[in-house]
Amino acid sequence: MKEPEPRLGKTQQYYRENYLRNLPNAFCAGCGNGIILNGFVRAVDELISAKEIQHQDILGVSGIGCSAWIPSPHFQGDTLHTTHGRAIAFATGAKVMNPKLRVVVFTGDGDGAAIGGNHLIHAARRNIPMTVILVNNLNYGMTGGQSAPTTPLHVQTSTYPQHPEAPFDLTELVSGAGASYVARWTTFYVKKIIATIKEALLHPGFAFIEIISQCPTYAARFLTEFQSTLSSDEREQFKRHPGAWMLKALKGKKTGEGLGQPRYEIALKDKMIELGVFKRERRPTLIEHLQALWG
Amino acid sequence: MKAGLHFVDGGTACAEGAIFAGCQFFAGYPITPATSIVEWMAERLPQVKGYYLQLEDEIASMAAIIGASWAGGKAMTATSGPGFSLMQENLGYAYLTETPVVLVDAQRSGPSTGQATMPGQQDIMQARFGTHGDITPIAFSPWSVQEMFDFTIQAFNYAERFRTPTLVMTDGEVSYMREPLTIPKRSEVSIINRERLTKKHSNPEEIFLRYEMPKFGDGHKLLVTGSAHRPTGVRDYTPRFHRATIEWLFEKNRQAGLALREEGLDLETAHLESAKTVVLSFGASARPAYQAVQTAQKQGHDVGFIRLKTLWPLPESHLLELTKSVQRIFVVEMNMGMMVNEIARVACHAEVHCVPKVAGEVHHSNEILDQIMESGAA
Ligand SMILES: Cc1ncc(C[n+]2csc(CCOP(=O)(O)OP(=O)(O)O)c2C)c(N)n1
Ligand code: SF4
Numbered sequence: 001m002k003e004p005e006p007r008l009g010k011t012q013q014y015y016r017e018n019y020l021r022n023l024p025n026a027f028c029a030g031c032g033n034g035i036i037l038n039g040f041v042r043a044v045d046e047l048i049s050a051k052e053i054q055h056q057d058i059l060g061v062s063g064i065g066c067s068a069w070i071p072s073p074h075f076q077g078d079t080l081h082t083t084h085g086r087a088i089a090f091a092t093g094a095k096v097m098n099p100k101l102r103v104v105v106f107t108g109d110g111d112g113a114a115i116g117g118n119h120l121i122h123a124a125r126r127n128i129p130m131t132v133i134l135v136n137n138l139n140y141g142m143t144g145g146q147s148a149p150t151t152p153l154h155v156q157t158s159t160y161p162q163h164p165e166a167p168f169d170l171t172e173l174v175s176g177a178g179a180s181y182v183a184r185w186t187t188f189y190v191k192k193i194i195a196t197i198k199e200a201l202l203h204p205g206f207a208f209i210e211i212i213s214q215c216p217t218y219a220a221r222f223l224t225e226f227q228s229t230l231s232s233d234e235r236e237q238f239k240r241h242p243g244a245w246m247l248k249a250l251k252g253k254k255t256g257e258g259l260g261q262p263r264y265e266i267a268l269k270d271k272m273i274e275l276g277v278f279k280r281e282r283r284p285t286l287i288e289h290l291q292a293l294w295g
Numbered sequence: 296m297k298a299g300l301h302f303v304d305g306g307t308a309c310a311e312g313a314i315f316a317g318c319q320f321f322a323g324y325p326i327t328p329a330t331s332i333v334e335w336m337a338e339r340l341p342q343v344k345g346y347y348l349q350l351e352d353e354i355a356s357m358a359a360i361i362g363a364s365w366a367g368g369k370a371m372t373a374t375s376g377p378g379f380s381l382m383q384e385n386l387g388y389a390y391l392t393e394t395p396v397v398l399v400d401a402q403r404s405g406p407s408t409g410q411a412t413m414p415g416q417q418d419i420m421q422a423r424f425g426t427h428g429d430i431t432p433i434a435f436s437p438w439s440v441q442e443m444f445d446f447t448i449q450a451f452n453y454a455e456r457f458r459t460p461t462l463v464m465t466d467g468e469v470s471y472m473r474e475p476l477t478i479p480k481r482s483e484v485s486i487i488n489r490e491r492l493t494k495k496h497s498n499p500e501e502i503f504l505r506y507e508m509p510k511f512g513d514g515h516k517l518l519v520t521g522s523a524h525r526p527t528g529v530r531d532y533t534p535r536f537h538r539a540t541i542e543w544l545f546e547k548n549r550q551a552g553l554a555l556r557e558e559g560l561d562l563e564t565a566h567l568e569s570a571k572t573v574v575l576s577f578g579a580s581a582r583p584a585y586q587a588v589q590t591a592q593k594q595g596h597d598v599g600f601i602r603l604k605t606l607w608p609l610p611e612s613h614l615l616e617l618t619k620s621v622q623r624i625f626v627v628e629m630n631m632g633m634m635v636n637e638i639a640r641v642a643c644h645a646e647v648h649c650v651p652k653v654a655g656e657v658h659h660s661n662e663i664l665d666q667i668m669e670s671g672a673a
């Protein structure tokens with residue numbers, strides 16, 4: 001049986017015509033990846049409409065994982081879907097060879113911080129102009145809920161009854177490695193995501209955006225603290241629509257301001273995680289240093 | 296370097312060949328004996344407004360040259376055994392995505408770190424089968440400093456012409472030795488450059504079934520993926536699509552084999568007319584092998600010589616034609632016997648012997664001669 005064609009509103013039609021393709025996507029119901037794709041195309045649309053960037057200059061690069069499927073095959077533009085963990089290294093070649101390209105890497109927490117962690121810190125150190133959007137869903141979604149370097153201590157994953165390692169704070173790691181633009185949001189903050197992607201795309205240097213996202217299929221059980229506050233009725237609903245309820249858990253408390261943006265914090269297991277824009281500086285980029293060698 | 300006569304090492308000749316061919320991007324990670332290639336690229340690329348990058352490892356280097364190629368540049372990396380191993384996954388990506396790039400492996404004596412600074416020919420099967428999945432490589436095997444220059448140019452030409460990665464499987468001996476190098480005039484060598492695909496080519500159904508390489512930034516909205524895909528680039532695991540892709544890669548390789556033969560790049564021979572005994576070799580080990588053949592000839596023995604210029608695709612039908620009436624073939628190689636099995640498969644009518652040499656040394660011509668004489672072949 002053929003699925004009925006969805007009735008689209010004007011806005012949806014506009015984005016489908018101009019920025020999206022090969023829909024519907026393959027993400028599970030309630031997955032955060034759709035929110036991020038949405039935020040990305042809105043950000044690029046605003047920049048293109050304001051003539052700040054050109055559509056044909058945008059290149060979406062990704063590795064392997066659910067998050068890698070955000071640009072490929074869904075973004076209408078040039079895309080390079082590479083090997084597991086190596087997206088940033090492929091992107092480095094493309095950006096250096098043609099500095100006009102606006103390179104946006106979509107990577108997962110496994111892709112970008114485990115197998116590809118070395119490329120991530122070196123790209124930050126080099127300050128190569130590109131935007132890296134790291135979708136931190138706290139686990140390996142594509143392969144079935146295994147532990148990632150971001151998995152909170154002591155949660156149950158499909159490879160550990162009690163995950164025995166402490167997680168990375170990726171924003172701190174990449175900031176320490178030398179990234180010149182660093183921000184972290186959760187999928188709850190769509191408007192912030194749009195504004196941050198816009199800023200990152202125009203930033204002359206390495207821009208890192210960590211987005212803590214929900215993987216309702218495999219990581220819903222990580223948010224046990226949250227679940228314990230629910231009534232039994234709510235818990236039933238949670239089981240039926242874990243994505244929507246996880247989003248609630250990804251809403252933080254406002255804590256103040258920084259770099260012109262409000263800061264929030266959320267609790268992940270027993271750790272408080274800060275959200276906001278943490279770094280925005282200008283320092284010479286790899287491309288500038290390389291072109292200086294031309295003499 | 297200017298056209299004319301120079302005296303340089305093989306690595307420098309290789310790098311000059313790359314620049315001559317229009318290479319604009321190099322990414323690598325230091326390793327002996329590929330160092331002189333890497334260092335000369337670092338010197339030369341900025342002079343031609345190109346980019347040289349030393350990256351964090353060989354995995355990144357292979358990835359970066361593929362990215363650079365899709366961004367429109369001719370791109371290359373150079374390494375040795377340990378790095379070649381690390382490049383295999385992304386090399387497979389380049390085969391599947393039909394990305395023109397050049398990879399130079401200055402082979403050293405392994406396995407593992409082995410004799411880090413000493414030559415070997417032990418990676419030739421890794422070149423053939425190293426990456427997972429079904430692939431068919433094009434791999435050149437230079438035996439002199441001149442060929443380091445010439446074959447690097449051809450590696451770029453074949454990469455562009457057939458939209459595929461190509462390999463220059465040299466070794467520590469040829470990349471380190473110094474010899475005269477004649478750099479030709481621009482007009483004397485044909486260089487294959489990329490044709491910029493225009494909008495009329497932008498039907499992706501066409502792009503992915505043509506040799507011409509599109510590039511990022513031209514508005515083609517390219518979907519490049521290492522997953523099985525339709526001609527449009529959309530992921531699709533349906534058997535008929537993937538079968539079509541793999542068959543297409545094999546067909547291109549077959550066509551490349553024909554072109555190599557037509558251009559005289561597959562192999563060369565000496566004293567083959569009536570010889571019943573033939574010595575076959577490639578790369579550095581072909582030098583003492585050829586010397587052994589010449590000595591045998593001087594001593595009145597009818598011994599012929601075949602040197603492979605490309606290892607892959609193996610020029611099977613050409614070899615078969617040439618060796619029809621040959622009774623014995625001695626395969627001289629710096630490993631425990633790799634190419635010998637291929638030759639035995641192709642020339643199954645002949646007795647095929649291995650003349651191996653490991654431990655980082657090139658054969659002495661006397662050893663080769665002795666083995667031929669001892670077998671009573673000449
Ligand atoms: C070299 C290699 N090792 C392992 C895999 C299998 N693999 C595919 S996706 C993945 C993990 C993806 O996790 P993450 O990057 O967090 O992405 P997510 O699916 O969670 O978005 C793994 C291990 C692979 N494709 N390649
Ligand atoms: S497995 Fe998780 S990350 Fe992957 S699509 Fe499903 S919900 Fe999203």
Ligand SMILES: [Mg+2]
Nearest residue numbers: 108109139140
């Ligand atoms: Mg993940």
